[in-house]
Each structure stands twice: as C-alpha cells, then as structure tokens.
Amino acid sequence: MKWIKRIFGGILIAIVVIVVSLFFLPADRIAQIAAEQIRTQTGRDVKITGDVSMTLWPVLGASVGGLEVGNAEWSRQGAMLTAKNAAVGIDALALLRGEISITNIEATSPTIRLESRKDGRASWQFTDASGEAVIETETAPSREVQAFSIKRLEITDATLIYDAEGSDLVSYSGVDLELDWPERLGHADISATLRPAGQDVDVQARIDGFAGFIAGQVQGVSANIAAGGGTLSLNGRASTAGDVAGKLALNLPNTDNFVTAVGLNALDLPSALGASMDLGADVTLTSDRRLSLRGMRVDLGGNAISGAADVSLNGVPQVNAQLSVGALDLTSATGGGSAGGGSSDAVNAGWSKARIDASGLAAFNGEIGLTATSIDLGTFKLGATRALIKNENSRIVFELREVQAYDGTVSGQFVMNNRNGLSVGGKIFANSISMKPLLGDAAGITRLNGSGDAEVSFLASGNSVQSIMNSMSGKGALKLGKGTIEGLDLNALMGNGKGSGGTTVFDSLVATFDMKDGNLRNDDLLFSLPNYEARGKGRVGLGAQDVDYVFTPTALRANSGQGLAIPVKVTGPWVDPKIRPDLKAVIDLNFSKEKERIEQRAREKVEQKLKEELGVSAQDGQSLEDAAKDKVEDKLKRELLKIFD
Structure with missing residues (x-):
C-alpha cells in the first residue's frame, strides 16, 4: 500500500x-x-x-x-x-x-x-x-x-x-x-465548400497515404462533388500533378445547373443531347489535361451512347471519339420536330417559326465516328447509319458514308454552320429511294410513288425552319422507274376530260430542277407511259407550301395518229391542290387547224353578208373591212355636202 x-x-x-x-x-x-x-x-x-x-x-x-x-x-x-x-x-x-x-x-x-x-x-x-x-x-x-x-x-x-x-x-x-x-x-478526409458562382459546390474526398499524396505520389482516392443538383464521383487513383485514373460517374439532371454552379458558362445543349446526363466510364486524366474515356456508357436525356473518347481540355474541348448508338434523335438540334417537319400537321400549319438554338455547336471541336441503328433529323428519317461527324468552330459536317434510308441508300454531306447565324446545306446522293415517304418528309407531298435515284445540292439560312425553307436555293435531278401519281387518272382525263381522283401508272420519270428563294422550278419533267407521255413545268413553293404546275399528257395514238394533248393545271396549297384541265390550252394544242378553218369560214360568211347588206365589194389589195370603211366615209361626205345646197 x-x-x-x-x-x-x-x-x-x-x-x-x-x-x-x-x-x-x-x-x-x-x-x-x-x-x-x-x-x-x-x-x-x-x-x-x-x-x-x-x-x-x-x-x-x-x-x-x-x-x-x-x-x-x-x-x-x-x-x-x-x-x-x-x-x-x-x-x-x-x-x-x-x-x-x-x-x-x-x-x-x-x-x-x-x-x-x-x-x-x-x-x-x-x-x-x-x-x-x-x-x-x-x-x-x-x-x-x-x-x-x-x-x-x-x-x-x-x-x-x-x-x-x-x-x-x-x-x-x-x-x-x-x-x-x-x-x-495514413489516410486524410477532406471536406470543402466552394462558391465560384455564388452557389455551394460541396466536395468530399478520402485520400490514402496523404503524406505521399501531397509529395506528388499517386495514391488511392475516392471523391464526390455535388453542385447544382448534380454529382460527379471518382473512385481510383490520383496525384497532385493532375494525373487521375479510375471509375467516373456523372449524374446531372440539369447539365447547365451543374456547369454554372462550378463557374463555367452554360452549354445550352439541346434536350436528348446533353441537357441532362448520366455517364459512367473508366477515365484517365493526365497532368496536361488530356482525358481518355473507355467503356463509356452515357444517357443524354433520351439518346443512349456507348464507346470511347479522347478529349483535350485545354480551351474548347477537342474531341476524338468512336460512338455507337441505337435510335439517335437529333430533332432537338435541327429544330425539325413535329412542329417543323414534313408531317401533315406541319403542312397544315405551315413551317415552324420557333427559333432554332444551335449554340451547342460551339461546345466542342473534333471528329466523332458514329454508328446508329436509326437517326431522326426531324425533316428526314435515316435507317442504319455509319457516319463521320466533324465540328470546327460551330460548323458541323455530317459525312454520310453508309446510310440506309427510304428503302435505299444515301451518301453525301449535311452541314450546319452557326458561325455567323445559322445556315444549312449539303449535297446528297440517293439510290433506289422510295419517293413517296421521302417527299412526304421533305415537303408533305405524298402523291408521287416510285423508286429511283436522285441528287440534290442545297443551301439555306435562317433561325427557324420557316426562314430556312423560304431561303432554300440549289439544284437537283430525279430519275424514277415505274411508279404512280395518286389523284390524277390520265386514262379518264384523256377519255372524258375529268382526271381528278384515281391513279396514273407510269413507266419512268426524269426531271431536273433549280431552287431559289424557297421556290423549286422545273421545266423538263417527262413521264413515259405505254400509250401516253406527259411533260411538266412550273413552280413548287417550298417556303409557301404551294404549287403552280402544268402537266401536259399526250395520247400518242389519238387524233388519227397526230396525238391528243390535254394540259392539266395543278394549283393551290399542298394540302388541297386543285387539279383541272386547261381547256383553252387543249384547243390551242390539238385543234389549231380546225380553229383556223372555223375562223376562216366565219370571216367568209361575214364578208358575204356585208356585200349583200351594204353593197360593198373589195378592190384589188383591199380588205373587205377597209372597203366597208370607205363606203361609210363616202356616204358621210355626201350627207355633209347637202348642208350647203
């Protein structure tokens, strides 16, 4: 004790x-x-x-x-x-x-x-x-x-x-x-709150071997950033030099809310193309700000994409990627949704006047290889597609390398340029294309049915579908095999002069056209039929959605082998065009000789009547009309002289 x-x-x-x-x-x-x-x-x-x-x-x-x-x-x-x-x-x-x-x-x-x-x-x-x-x-x-x-x-x-x-x-x-x-x-736990744009950006991280980490060594890291209702997380390894590798997860219900919260400019990405985002990938980031994504899976708010990408983050992101998608919907970027496409509703209402926001074209530069089971461009619908997308300074080019569309194949380029206001253009080649669905999507025209080849080059500008269609310019050519024209029956037209309704079957169709200020003009349309041929010329209003066109079918064997032509005028809006024969042109084209003979007989009868009633006879080289005038003048002179008697 x-x-x-x-x-x-x-x-x-x-x-x-x-x-x-x-x-x-x-x-x-x-x-x-x-x-x-x-x-x-x-x-x-x-x-x-x-x-x-x-x-x-x-x-x-x-x-x-x-x-x-x-x-x-x-x-x-x-x-x-x-x-x-x-x-x-x-x-x-x-x-x-x-x-x-x-x-x-x-x-x-x-x-x-x-x-x-x-x-x-x-x-x-x-x-x-x-x-x-x-x-x-x-x-x-x-x-x-x-x-x-x-x-x-x-x-x-x-x-x-x-x-x-x-x-x-x-x-x-x-x-x-x-x-x-x-x-x-041992490890260190870090909690931080930053406010680069006035909103809280919360950072939580655990770093293994913290002493080595701050000395520049690569250490295990788990981190989570929460801002603007979205989260960014990483589980992997990192160093203070900026080297990062691991599993990346990004969940952004609203992309712009997140990027503005962390102090960046809003991207204004279209819906289904990044306005919201859910991403998972194996990520590698080097100290010189080069980002590599492998095994990437991302949902852009409707479009699901997988693939790999390399991105340079110095300045405007420079992207090199290979992506695979299912059904890709680009209508939010092209402005060609239901309000502005070629559907019957759009034709009834006219082209959409809604402003097209193409600011997302400035979000990146680079090249993206793309494969898709289908692509919806709003106005046009594509099937299985292999394409290369190049974007440089707000000018994006879609190189269509192998595209299934409208029962045929399409190749060429489609361009959107937003450097000085939005413009669109391109050059498209089509083989074995079904014209009815194509023209229906492009212009709401569903009367022409057939399969053939076409090419078109075009250029237009404006901040809405309406302004783009009203400024359309370019040229093209069309060549079809056997097909039909619905709403026009040449047999009935040639038989009784009533061609509205019914269907005309043709063997071939060829035409070239020019476009300017939203109007398509054609002067060399040629239909070939077994007993007929039909030529056409006129205007199709791409912007106004109207038509002013003349078909001239000719019955080759009629009129004693001389042929019988009955011009048909098609006028009015696309939704309800008027189709009627031009009777005056029918007479001028088919009965000119008979008309001259009838007119000659009428003149002869009139002359005979004048001779009998007025006692007028024409001198040599003088018409009966002039002789009658002379007769009347002589009579008036005699009557005036009686005043002085």
Whole structure:
C-alpha cells in the first residue's frame, strides 16, 4: 500500500508540475515553438504578427493576430498562406515527450496560393530547413526525421488561387475547408465548400497515404462533388500533378445547373443531347489535361451512347471519339420536330417559326465516328447509319458514308454552320429511294410513288425552319422507274376530260430542277407511259407550301395518229391542290387547224353578208373591212355636202 501511495503521489506531483509549467509558459513562446516547428519541417519562412493569446488543455495552443507562411523559392506569387486571424494547437503530452504534434490549425479569411510547374515542381511539396524532403512514406527512411503531423486543418472563408503552368489561372473565394489527418502515414478526409458562382459546390474526398499524396505520389482516392443538383464521383487513383485514373460517374439532371454552379458558362445543349446526363466510364486524366474515356456508357436525356473518347481540355474541348448508338434523335438540334417537319400537321400549319438554338455547336471541336441503328433529323428519317461527324468552330459536317434510308441508300454531306447565324446545306446522293415517304418528309407531298435515284445540292439560312425553307436555293435531278401519281387518272382525263381522283401508272420519270428563294422550278419533267407521255413545268413553293404546275399528257395514238394533248393545271396549297384541265390550252394544242378553218369560214360568211347588206365589194389589195370603211366615209361626205345646197 505504501508503494501504491507513492506511485499515485508521484503521478499527482507530475501532473501538478506539468500544469504549472504550462501555465507559466508564455503565449508568445508557444506561438514561437509552433512557428519554428513549421519552419523546420517545411523549409518555409513563417511570420507571426499581432497579439498572441494562449489555450492550455487538452490542446496547448496560441491564437495570433496574423500568420504568413512563405512560398517555394521559385515562386513569384507571394506567400503561400496569409491570414489575419489564425490559431495553432500543439499536443501538450507530445511536447513533454520532446515531440511536436500540431493537432490543429485554424484560419479565418486566409489567402492560399498554390502553384505547379510542368517540370513537376509544386508549391505544396515541402523540404526541411536543410533542403531535404521531410514527408517520407518509407518504413525505414534514410535519416531519422522528427515526428510531425497536422491532425486537423480548418479554414473558413478562404481565397484559393491555383496556378498550373500552361493552364488558366483558377481562383475561388468564400472557400471553407476541413482536413482530418489522424495518422501521418495514413489516410486524410477532406471536406470543402466552394462558391465560384455564388452557389455551394460541396466536395468530399478520402485520400490514402496523404503524406505521399501531397509529395506528388499517386495514391488511392475516392471523391464526390455535388453542385447544382448534380454529382460527379471518382473512385481510383490520383496525384497532385493532375494525373487521375479510375471509375467516373456523372449524374446531372440539369447539365447547365451543374456547369454554372462550378463557374463555367452554360452549354445550352439541346434536350436528348446533353441537357441532362448520366455517364459512367473508366477515365484517365493526365497532368496536361488530356482525358481518355473507355467503356463509356452515357444517357443524354433520351439518346443512349456507348464507346470511347479522347478529349483535350485545354480551351474548347477537342474531341476524338468512336460512338455507337441505337435510335439517335437529333430533332432537338435541327429544330425539325413535329412542329417543323414534313408531317401533315406541319403542312397544315405551315413551317415552324420557333427559333432554332444551335449554340451547342460551339461546345466542342473534333471528329466523332458514329454508328446508329436509326437517326431522326426531324425533316428526314435515316435507317442504319455509319457516319463521320466533324465540328470546327460551330460548323458541323455530317459525312454520310453508309446510310440506309427510304428503302435505299444515301451518301453525301449535311452541314450546319452557326458561325455567323445559322445556315444549312449539303449535297446528297440517293439510290433506289422510295419517293413517296421521302417527299412526304421533305415537303408533305405524298402523291408521287416510285423508286429511283436522285441528287440534290442545297443551301439555306435562317433561325427557324420557316426562314430556312423560304431561303432554300440549289439544284437537283430525279430519275424514277415505274411508279404512280395518286389523284390524277390520265386514262379518264384523256377519255372524258375529268382526271381528278384515281391513279396514273407510269413507266419512268426524269426531271431536273433549280431552287431559289424557297421556290423549286422545273421545266423538263417527262413521264413515259405505254400509250401516253406527259411533260411538266412550273413552280413548287417550298417556303409557301404551294404549287403552280402544268402537266401536259399526250395520247400518242389519238387524233388519227397526230396525238391528243390535254394540259392539266395543278394549283393551290399542298394540302388541297386543285387539279383541272386547261381547256383553252387543249384547243390551242390539238385543234389549231380546225380553229383556223372555223375562223376562216366565219370571216367568209361575214364578208358575204356585208356585200349583200351594204353593197360593198373589195378592190384589188383591199380588205373587205377597209372597203366597208370607205363606203361609210363616202356616204358621210355626201350627207355633209347637202348642208350647203
């Protein structure tokens, strides 16, 4: 019992000595110990200014009116850390053992400057006062290093400046940061809140081997960023040099909300093309900001895409990708949805006047190889497609390399250019295309049915489908085999002059056309039928959705082998055109000789009547009309002379 009392008495005396010693230890001395230890372990100048106050237990520490930690010798950006108010805590028991354990550092409204260089230097990689690295992860370092750790770092309302050589300067204000680092060679938990655009961007991360991480080593990392209702997460490996590899997940119910929350400009991506996004991929990011995505699976709000991509993130993203999709819907980008396509509703209402937002063309540059089971361009519908998409400075080119469409194949180019206002154009070649669905989608025309080849080059501009269709210009050619024209029966027309309704079957059709100011003009349409041929010329209003066209079918065997032509005028809107024979033209074309004979007989009868009634006879070289005029003049002269009798 005596020995027990002596032991407890000794412990009590030791505690009293410690407390008394700590109580009489000056606050500025504690601050100086902390400053010297930071200077020794980091190799950076440390300045403490302003008033100093002290705390005792369980954390021995000091609050200072000002703290400044110097930057790397090669830096030209000023101190690494400056704070007007700071507190540094030291583990009292460790201090009595001769160890320096900084338990916490707190700073309010500090400015933190971080820099990195392409040669691998970083301002957060510290050396001791002798110039040798002090952050070691080896179990047996080359020389004994005094134990050093910062268990907790808490910063409020900081200004964070990051300058990576070759990249844009990054600066954030209003940053709150917490670091929990319980073991020097263990993991660290980081919580941060940034407000680059006034909204909270919350960052949560766990970094394995944190001592090695801040020294530039690659360590295991799990991180999550939440902003604008969306999340970005990574599970993999990373280094402070900017090298990252692992599983990436991106869930953005509203892409613009996320990108604006993190301080970027809104992308204004169309719906189904990135306005919302759900992405998963194996990602590799290098320190020179080159991003590689493999095993990528992404839902763009309706369009599901898989594939691989390489992206350079210096400036406007430069993309090189190979993508595979199912049914690709591009109507939100082309503005050719149900309100502006070739459907009957669109034809009834006219072309859509809704503004087409093509600003998404500025989101990237590069090349994308694309395969799809189908593509909906709004106005046109494509089947299985293999294409190359090139975008440069808001001008995107769709190279159609192998496209199944309208029961045939299509090749060529389709271009959208938004550099100085939106324009569209291209040159398309079609083989064995079914004309009825094609013309129905393009112009709401469903009367012509047949399969053939076509080519068209076109150019138009405007910020709506209506303005584009009204400015359409270009040229083209069409060649069809056997087909039909619905709503026109040439047999009935040639038989009784009534051709409306019914169907005309033809053996071939050829035509060329020009387009200007939204009007298509054709002068050489030729139908070939077993007993007939039909020629056509006129105008089709692509912008106004109307037609003013004349078909002239000819019965080759009629009229004693001379042929019988009955021109048919097609006029009015596409939805309800009027089809009627031009009877005056029928007479002029088919009965010109009979008309001349009838007119001659009528003149002869009139002349005979004048001779009988007026006693008029024509002299040599004089018409009967002139003779009658002379007869009347003579009679008037005689009557006037009677006045003087």
